[in-house]
Amino acid sequence: MSTPLKLFWYAREANFGDALSGIVTAFASGRDVVHADPKSAEVFAVGSILQIVRRTHPEGRAGGDRPWVWGSGTLKPIRLDFVPHVRFAALRGPITESLLGVDVNGVYGDPGLLVxxxxxxxxxxxxxxxxxxxxxxxxxxxxxxxxxxxxxxxxxxxxxxxxxxxxxxxxxxxxxxxxxxxxxxxxxxxxxxxxxxxxxxxxxxxxxxxxxxxxxxxxxxxxxxxxxxxxxxxxxxxxxxxxADGIAAAKAGLLDAFPAELRRERAA
The missing domain is CATH 3.40.50 (Rossmann fold)
Structure with missing residues (x-):
């Protein structure tokens, strides 16, 4: 049986957009998800939360573990000291990609599109x-x-x-x-x-x-x-x-790009 996937989403206010993250990440991974502190989360998904990722990852985690970013975005230019300490599977859009100076091979989309x-x-x-x-x-x-x-x-x-x-x-x-x-x-x-x-x-x-x-x-x-x-x-x-074709392409790209290591564990 798979262990729950540790996912961070912004939960300080009741707002359905942030809460979407658990629904769509469970769907893409095939696993239950639990809300996690950003310093221990395995993945970040829905929302303009890269500022939080940056604040909590100015240095690498102990043991070299690097969490995944899957479809997140930013609200403004931010410091890039965190970039080497996380992995990018997809981003919300090309503006976020440009501001981060990374390359996600055109895999864009808000994971909420999968809801x-x-x-x-x-x-x-x-x-x-x-x-x-x-x-x-x-x-x-x-x-x-x-x-x-x-x-x-x-x-x-x-x-x-x-x-x-x-x-x-x-x-x-x-x-x-x-x-x-x-x-x-x-x-x-x-x-x-x-x-x-x-x-x-x-x-x-x-x-x-x-x-x-x-x-x-x-x-x-x-x-x-x-x-x-x-x-x-x-x-x-x-x-x-x-x-509609752009929506369909984004949905397919997000599902394909979801990190394989985070998908439901298969029985041997």
């Missing part, structure tokens, strides 16, 4: 538009005003259980999101989606969106402001994303 396959069931599509605000926006007045103004909008709260959030996104006709993983999960389910302005969520809020989009070949126009949503609601597209 629809990991959960298995496909929700029945409903005639509603999902509003997925980032954690920093969810309780804000702009969100409250939008929900009051249009009954077709459904709030999808990122503080819920990750599987619940994913299934709610998968049931939408369209998704509006200032959360990166709102877009990622919509892409995973083939739900058309629109990027909402992420202003205020980080110091460099747009980098991770462009990084992800570049990794799957998605053109990403300027984000829509919350104030402009009512004007755009009547003409939101409800057809499958035009970059």
């Amino acid at each position: 629809a396959d990991a959960l298995g069931d496909r929700p029945e599509r409903e005639d509603r538009v999902g509003l997925v605000p980032h954690l920093a926006h969810v309780d804000g007045p702009e969100v409250a005003a939008l929900l009051k103004a249009d009954p077709r909008l459904k709030l999808i709260d990122v503080r819920q259980d990750a599987a619940t959030v994913c299934r709610e996104i998968g049931a939408c006709a369209h998704v509006l999101s200032s959360s990166l993983h709102g877009l990622v999960v919509a892409d995973a389910y083939g739900v058309p989606n629109t990027w909402l302005d992420p202003a205020g969520i980080h110091k460099s809020p747009r980098l991770k969106f462009y990084d992800y989009a570049a990794g799957i070949g998605r053109a990403l126009p300027r984000p829509l402001s919350f104030a402009d949503v009512p004007e755009h609601l009547p003409r939101l597209p409800e057809t499958a994303p035009s970059y």
Whole structure:
């Protein structure tokens, strides 16, 4: 029987995007996963967590053990002293790759793209538009005003259980999101989606969106402001994303690149 795989994900706040990491890493590895301290984790996956990897790996671990990075990203340029002390199987996108000065042979993608396959069931599509605000926006007045103004909008709260959030996104006709993983999960389910302005969520809020989009070949126009949503609601597209081939390629690449040594142990 396989021992649980030690995975780090950011768990200080209830946020489904971070919690996706356990679901998709268990799927890719065929093993149970447990949350681990970054200094003892075997793998890092979903999220802009390379700053944490850097802070915890300025030097190599005792015994020379090097953890894996599989699909993680960064929010900004960071010091590179940690790079020799970890191994890179895949990165979220080419911007992260360039900032790190490493080469992952074109294996890009947020592992959250695998969540629809990991959960298995496909929700029945409903005639509603999902509003997925980032954690920093969810309780804000702009969100409250939008929900009051249009009954077709459904709030999808990122503080819920990750599987619940994913299934709610998968049931939408369209998704509006200032959360990166709102877009990622919509892409995973083939739900058309629109990027909402992420202003205020980080110091460099747009980098991770462009990084992800570049990794799957998605053109990403300027984000829509919350104030402009009512004007755009009547003409939101409800057809499958035009970059579906890029999504499929990223998913296949992520699965192929998952470290063999971390996959389920086979009986002799």
